[in-house]
Amino acid sequence: MARVKGKNTSPERLLRSALWRAGMRYRLNYKAPMGRPDVVFPGARVAVFVDGCFWHGCPAHYSRPRSSEEFWSGKLLANVERDSRLTLGLEAAGWRVVRVFEHEVYQELDKVVRVVEAAMRGERLPDERDWRVSRVDPVPQEGEGWERRELRLLRAWDVVRHEVGPRKTGRDKGRPKGPRAARGSARGRTSARPKRRSG
Numbered sequence: 001m002a003r004v005k006g007k008n009t010s011p012e013r014l015l016r017s018a019l020w021r022a023g024m025r026y027r028l029n030y031k032a033p034m035g036r037p038d039v040v041f042p043g044a045r046v047a048v049f050v051d052g053c054f055w056h057g058c059p060a061h062y063s064r065p066r067s068s069e070e071f072w073s074g075k076l077l078a079n080v081e082r083d084s085r086l087t088l089g090l091e092a093a094g095w096r097v098v099r100v101f102e103h104e105v106y107q108e109l110d111k112v113v114r115v116v117e118a119a120m121r122g123e124r125l126p127d128e129r130d131w132r133v134s135r136v137d138p139v140p141q142e143g144e145g146w147e148r149r150e151l152r153l154l155r156a157w158d159v160v161r162h163e164v165g166p167r168k169t170g171r172d173k174g175r176p177k178g179p180r181a182a183r184g185s186a187r188g189r190t191s192a193r194p195k196r197r198s199g
């Protein structure tokens, strides 16, 4: 898990400072009953996870690595299954769970803050139909670089849909440009993503 998601990578920090500016006082390193949320409000029992687009199957940005396909395929499925299990487990234990993709933090930070505020007030989340890519296979018969994607609902794992289209690249997440951002990209690597600098 530690390799899957560092605790101080930039989308998490961006969200934390936005929440702080909005007057929401979260707890760091608070133990939720399950998993390791990025932001926790123990009083309101709200857990917020910032999910990396690659590791957590973002429908807009998951990019199928072209090598070690079996390894990456198993990794993706294990990650998104665990996300589903944890989310449902926390909610069954009376917590409200907000999961946002890193691209939402980069592109729509104000909206993400409003969603967390709504969760704190105990309101229904605006969109609980949260699709996750669970598998991607090449379909060369459809065209060069085409792929078939299997998506599942985070909160209803049996609900599956498929789409066929050109290979997604994982670009346009809106990550701020800069030397740190360039180093953070590990797309297509066969080994674990290198540690990002934190701080």
Ligand SMILES: [Zn+2]
Pocket (backbone or CB within 6 Å): 053, 058, 059, 060, 061, 062, 101, 102, 103, 104, 173
């Ligand atoms: Zn994304």
